[in-house]
Amino acid sequence: MLKDYVKSVQPDDEALKSALKDERAKLFGYQMRLKEARLPVMVIFEGWDAAGKGSVLGKVIKNIDPRFFQVATMDAPPTPDEKRRPFLYRYFVEIPEAGKFKFFDTCWMKEVTEGMCRKDFSEEDYLKHIDSINMTERQLTDNGYLVMKFFFHISKKEQQKRLDALRENKNTSWRVSEEDLWQNKHYNIFLDVFDRYLTDTNRSNAPWYIIDAKDHKWAELQVMQFLNQGIETALKNSAYAVPILQNTFRMKKMPLLADIPLDKEISEDEYRSELKKLQKELSDLHNEIYRKKIPVVIAYEGWDAAGKGGNIKRITEALDPRGYIVHPIASPEPHEKARHYLWRFWNRLPKTGHIAIFDRTWYGRVMVERLEGFCSENDWQRAYNEMNEFEKELAEWGAVVIKFWVQIDSDTQLARFTDRQNTPEKQWKITDEDWRNREKWDLYEAAINEMLQKTNTAFAPWYVLESVDKKYARIKALKIVVERLRKACKAKS
């Protein structure tokens, strides 16, 4: 793609100036329309070192009110802390919110192409990263993001000229790094890798725009023209429904909720002794996963009053507080609602060796958001596959992903609601909303069944915790966590 690239003809100075003026006014005018349309715009600048990305970026943002944009500078390699998260993490947490621009001074491309040029990446690494990137860009555009990708292109000679000029000037010589010189020396290796990357990620939902960057003003005009064209196109698409991809992840068998016997129980004595034994084991395993740097994600979903809180407590009692965090998930805050619905979960991922427990999860998308109409049908239909993709990223990163469905029957819920209502110190736990949700039990049950069938993957399976006897459910949860962690530790010894 890059090798075939042919520059457009640069207009003469006067035409260029007048076109730039027009485009700047256009971009300025789009700000408020973007805000009204709640369109998030992700603008990615990639390209050769010294191609002038930063300088053009500086020019482009001059047309935008500071309240409406942010710049994310990602061109340094990941920090030690970032290396302990999935590859996509440090980028995904930076995605813009609805109605605003986020400019990326390099993004996921650079990490991959550097890896290839410096031979830190195997072919397999490369292909896996390409899949992750195409998946993420598709998820963003499917969820209403405009993703504009610019590659700043200069020749080897031009790059050398610029690096020489920077080095000769005392005030700028610090800006030329060993890496820059190395890239210029190995220009053709980089050209091959860039060309392949651009071809492999040039999808019509988020196409590449190659910028002839020999002249700064001309580069600025090209960027502004493509950017404005992209915004104009995206503004027309407020009600676009996205093709729903086939969800072909390997699923494990999952019974329907109605077919799960709920009469399982455990005696008080057995509970005590099992609890003690399992918590001891879990405590030891927590040390081991910390040493082995295995990240763990435990997701809890279940009916209101099913006993999630108490269940989670029996897990955390066994854990070193420095190595875990519980994330209670309520309805999203405005700044969360303004982003891709998985953003707030990407944001809460644990580091390697740590455990994150989610009290309610991303599955709200296909339960409450579906049933209350907080997202479109197209949105939640697509979400099964999107959530499987998300969990696959976690699993491939090496995380243990455990998903619990805490199950009770409707009568048990009624008894517990009534008890909460009648017990002063429990009244805070019951709200009008709980009663309203309860009226939709059958709708929820159908949605939950669909969810469990469509997301019970081999790499992130669901476990049903029969929780009419809460103690039984707690012991079962502990056993599963212990077993999964033990297996993961064994695999990494």
Add this chain to the structure above:
Amino acid sequence: MLKDYVKSVQPDDEALKSALKDERAKLFGYQMRLKEARLPVMVIFEGWDAAGKGSVLGKVIKNIDPRFFQVATMDAPPTPDEKRRPFLYRYFVEIPEAGKFKFFDTCWMKEVTEGMCRKDFSEEDYLKHIDSINMTERQLTDNGYLVMKFFFHISKKEQQKRLDALRENKNTSWRVSEEDLWQNKHYNIFLDVFDRYLTDTNRSNAPWYIIDAKDHKWAELQVMQFLNQGIETALKNSAYAVPILQNTFRMKKMPLLADIPLDKEISEDEYRSELKKLQKELSDLHNEIYRKKIPVVIAYEGWDAAGKGGNIKRITEALDPRGYIVHPIASPEPHEKARHYLWRFWNRLPKTGHIAIFDRTWYGRVMVERLEGFCSENDWQRAYNEMNEFEKELAEWGAVVIKFWVQIDSDTQLARFTDRQNTPEKQWKITDEDWRNREKWDLYEAAINEMLQKTNTAFAPWYVLESVDKKYARIKALKIVVERLRKACKAKS
């Protein structure tokens, strides 16, 4: 993709029957909505031999009124006649019209995967075909088509079982071909090739749906569910604006119309002698391109009364009538308007060794259709790249593509219009519309300049014919045609 494919769980018989009933009713109901929305639906069935494509196809169409669908059976290899057209030709001419279904019993996939399995294709052939296919599917969905692709999957064992059963029965044994048996024997080779093809062409604008085809009824239900889901999604997208891809084809320099001197002329004597000489040469070259099977496409665009007709006549006078055709292009007929705007040109492509001359062309998209609002801005903005892609297919097929812009100034047009008006035998050549178009001269000139700048590719360049002196323009056209044909013949000797 195929190797990772995991079947969904087949519902029990009763659930399956009731779901099928629902989906059939849905599909039946969609017919009229598709018609109203003018949505064209292209449904592609691919898969293993004996996987039951035909049988499911037969079931699906039972729910649709025969006025609203057609079936294209493409599973035979191209005929000798079809082999004399570009690879895409025999498929593209079959695309559905607005509001109707076209079911493809195999499509472009089969030709490519057969080519690979039987080693008739080189790696380079394969990649070129994949590019052409992805380009075409994108062009279709960009232009409002719904493209649904189903791959019918069965195991090697199941295939063998079915082939055996067919062969054992006297009434069906004829249906098992040598090719079927060969595929079963080399199942794993096909599996690799299918898997690669599906992965390489699985784009979110036209994703693949893999059908577990072990059970006919279950396969039917899967197809119906995906199809109905796809239709529902597409029906919501009536006003979708498509991202405009960068037009990075190699362009040759092109002057602005205003900068082209129009004072060129030729004396009557020189005209006579040149005409005679060039027509003789062209006549000989016509024989040579026929023998060498070189296809030729000559496209004429120009101002009203610029002299296109007379120019074309001087070309055709030299040609053997059995080896050329002139296509006068007026506004599209209803059945043409109901399809991708390039369809009527695909439909008129010459065979190898033949010459097709277009009197007005696909460039109407960015002139009259743009200026009269016959298509959206998004449509004509996208069209430059789409037309370059179309011409690239022609060039890669081996065609000589020559595009003429017949240029006059506004005063000359006025003089010729007035002459036509005042000369009884020329009055049929001038209409009110011509006068109306003339009022928009400046708008047209800007659009034509943009068109010439954005589509003057190295493989399909524009040639300006200065036609204030029509004789000069005729000789220039003949010289260019002779030169291009001579070059093509030389390259193929």
